[in-house]
Amino acid sequence: MSTSPSAGPAAEIGVIGGSGFYSFLDDVEEVRVETPYGPPSDPIAVGELAGRRVAFVPRHGRDHRYPPHKIPYRANLWALRSLGVRQVLAPSAVGSLAPHLGPGTLAVPDQLADRTHGRAQTYYDEGAAVHVSFSDPYCPAGRRTAVGSARTAGWDPVDGGTLVVIEGPRFSTRAESRWFASQGWTLVGMTGHPEAVLARELALCYTPLCLVTDLDAGIEEGEGVTMDEVLRVFGENIGRLRALAADVIATLPAERTCPCPRALDGMEIPLELP
Ligand SMILES: CSC[C@H]1O[C@H](OP(=O)(O)O)[C@H](O)[C@@H]1O
Numbered sequence: 001m002s003t004s005p006s007a008g009p010a011a012e013i014g015v016i017g018g019s020g021f022y023s024f025l026d027d028v029e030e031v032r033v034e035t036p037y038g039p040p041s042d043p044i045a046v047g048e049l050a051g052r053r054v055a056f057v058p059r060h061g062r063d064h065r066y067p068p069h070k071i072p073y074r075a076n077l078w079a080l081r082s083l084g085v086r087q088v089l090a091p092s093a094v095g096s097l098a099p100h101l102g103p104g105t106l107a108v109p110d111q112l113a114d115r116t117h118g119r120a121q122t123y124y125d126e127g128a129a130v131h132v133s134f135s136d137p138y139c140p141a142g143r144r145t146a147v148g149s150a151r152t153a154g155w156d157p158v159d160g161g162t163l164v165v166i167e168g169p170r171f172s173t174r175a176e177s178r179w180f181a182s183q184g185w186t187l188v189g190m191t192g193h194p195e196a197v198l199a200r201e202l203a204l205c206y207t208p209l210c211l212v213t214d215l216d217a218g219i220e221e222g223e224g225v226t227m228d229e230v231l232r233v234f235g236e237n238i239g240r241l242r243a244l245a246a247d248v249i250a251t252l253p254a255e256r257t258c259p260c261p262r263a264l265d266g267m268e269i270p271l272e273l274p
C-alpha cells in the first residue's frame, strides 16, 4: 500500500530493528513510503502496541540485504518522520570494549564517537547551512525509560557509555579495538551513525538499545568476532529485547518533556517535509 504523508500521523513511536531483529509487531499494515532519498530499507510496518501507534523498519531489510554502509539511513528516518513518528527506539547488536560487559549485556549509551567515512550524514547538503547541536546525541527521557524498563525486567542495564561506530562491514583489528578502549569507549557497532544524527536533524528523539553480542577483538582471546556469533547471541536474547522495547513503548511519556530539539516542530530548520 502507498501512503501519502499528508494522510496524517500514522505512528508516534518508531523502532528501527537491527541485526537479527527483522520484525516486531503483530497485525501490521505495511506502508510503502516514498522519500526524496529513495525507499526505506523495507515497507514500514505500522501497528499498535500498548495503545501506542508504532512504526517498525528493519534497517538491514528483513533479509539483511543492506550492509551497514549501504543502509538507506536518510530514507528510513525520513519515512518514519513523515508517518508522524517523534521518538525512535534503535535496537542494535554491538561488541563490547570492556571485559566486564559480556555477551547478553544490555547497554543504553549516552555518547557516540563516529569513525565512519563516506556515509551521507545530513539532510542539509544544499541551500542554507544548518549545523545541529549534537553534544548529547540521545534522548535523556528515552534513555531513562529504557534503563528503568530494563531494571524492571530483571536486566542489569549499563546506563551510559560511548558507542564507537566503525565503517565496517569488516570487524575491527585488535589494534583498533584496543585503541577504541583506550579512548574510554565501551561499545562498538556499525550502524549508530549516521542514524542518530539524522534523527536529530529531523527533530526526532532517538534512544539506542544496545545488546552486547561479543567481546571485540581487543579483549577477545580467541579467533575474533564473527557474524555468526553476533547473530547467534542476538538470537538468544531477542525475546527479552523485544519485551524490553514493548515495555519502553508502553512507558514512554506521551508528551515529550525532554530537552531534545523540536526544530521542525518550531520550524527553526528550513527543511520542507511533506
Ligand atoms: C551481524 S554482524 C555486524 C552487524 O551487526 C550490527 O548490526 P545492527 O547495529 O544493525 O544491529 C552491526 O552494526 C553490524 O551492522
Ligand SMILES: Nc1ncnc2[nH]cnc12
Pocket: 093, 094, 095, 096, 166, 171, 172, 188, 189, 190, 213, 214, 215, 216, 217, 225, 230
Ligand atoms: N564487535 C563488533 N564490532 C562492530 N559491530 C558489531 N556488532 C556486533 N558486534 C560488533
